[in-house]
Amino acid sequence: MVLGKFLHLKYLEIKLFMPTRSPGYDFCSLVSFLDASPTLRTFVLRVEAPTMEGGLIPGVNMDEDFSLASCVPKHRHRKLKSVFITGFCPWKTMIELTRCILDYATSLKHLTLDTTRGYHRRRWGNCFPLGRDTIMEARKAIAAIKTYIEGKVPPKIKFKVLEPCNCNKCQEC
Numbered sequence: 001m002v003l004g005k006f007l008h009l010k011y012l013e014i015k016l017f018m019p020t021r022s023p024g025y026d027f028c029s030l031v032s033f034l035d036a037s038p039t040l041r042t043f044v045l046r047v048e049a050p051t052m053e054g055g056l057i058p059g060v061n062m063d064e065d066f067s068l069a070s071c072v073p074k075h076r077h078r079k080l081k082s083v084f085i086t087g088f089c090p091w092k093t094m095i096e097l098t099r100c101i102l103d104y105a106t107s108l109k110h111l112t113l114d115t116t117r118g119y120h121r122r123r124w125g126n127c128f129p130l131g132r133d134t135i136m137e138a139r140k141a142i143a144a145i146k147t148y149i150e151g152k153v154p155p156k157i158k159f160k161v162l163e164p165c166n167c168n169k170c171q172e173c
Contacts, residue, residue, distance in 0.1 A: 006037045011044075016087075018049035027093040028071035031100060039079050043101075047087030047094075048117065071100035080105040086114035086162075089137070090144035102152050111153065114162040115141040130164055138164050 006012075012033060018025065027045075034040065071093075083101055088094060101108065115138040116130065130138075145161055153159045 007039065009037045009040055011042045012037060012040055013044040013046065015046045015048065018047065025091070025093065027091070027097040028100070030097060031071050034077055034080070034101075034105075035075070038075075038077075040077070041079055042082045043080060043084075045083075045085045045087075047085070047089065049087065049089075071096045075104075077105045078107055081107055082110040082112075083108065084110075084112045084114070087117040088113040088115050088141050088145070090140045095144060095148050098149055099152055102149070102154070102157075108157055110158045110160075112160045112162065113141075113145055113149070115145070116162055116164050135164050 014030065014033065016025075030045065034043065080101070083105070085094075085098065088098075098111075098113070102111070117134070142161060142163055150159070
């Protein structure tokens with residue numbers, strides 16, 4: 001919970017360094033930062049954690065089994081225009097946070113979800129080499145995005161999903 005208000009804050013970047021990947025981490029707790037920043041225009045969330053097997057619980061239907069109650073901000077956010085999440089993972093509260101932003105940020109224009117943890121960028125004309133576990137985790141995140149988020153994005157929002165590159169070098173890792 002954030003104490004006080006950041007009345008003039010326009011740009012917020014949060015970096016979460018997690019020593020282990022814990023699907024139990026409550027990303028919805030970050031909503032308090034959005035509530036405390038009524039003039040925020042850009043929100044960047046960078047999640048850095050080791051790769052793990054697992055991810056979203058199979059067979060869970062977000063529309064029936066998950067509630068956004070834990071992510072509901074106190075008011076609609078009328079200034080937030082751009083959201084960038086790098087290290088997007090297919091966990092319940094990450095998906096809930098993203099859907100909450102879509103529901104409550106009424107002026108949102110751009111939403112970018114980076115499934116590669118920032119490694120989508122090319123270095124010297126080549127893809128940054130990714131390990132097999134990282135590629136598999138990115139694929140799970142992409143599947144979760146397509147299943148639980150893509151259909152909730154209003155047409156007025158420019159929605160972008162950053163995926164691992166398709167070069168042979170990455171596929172051989």
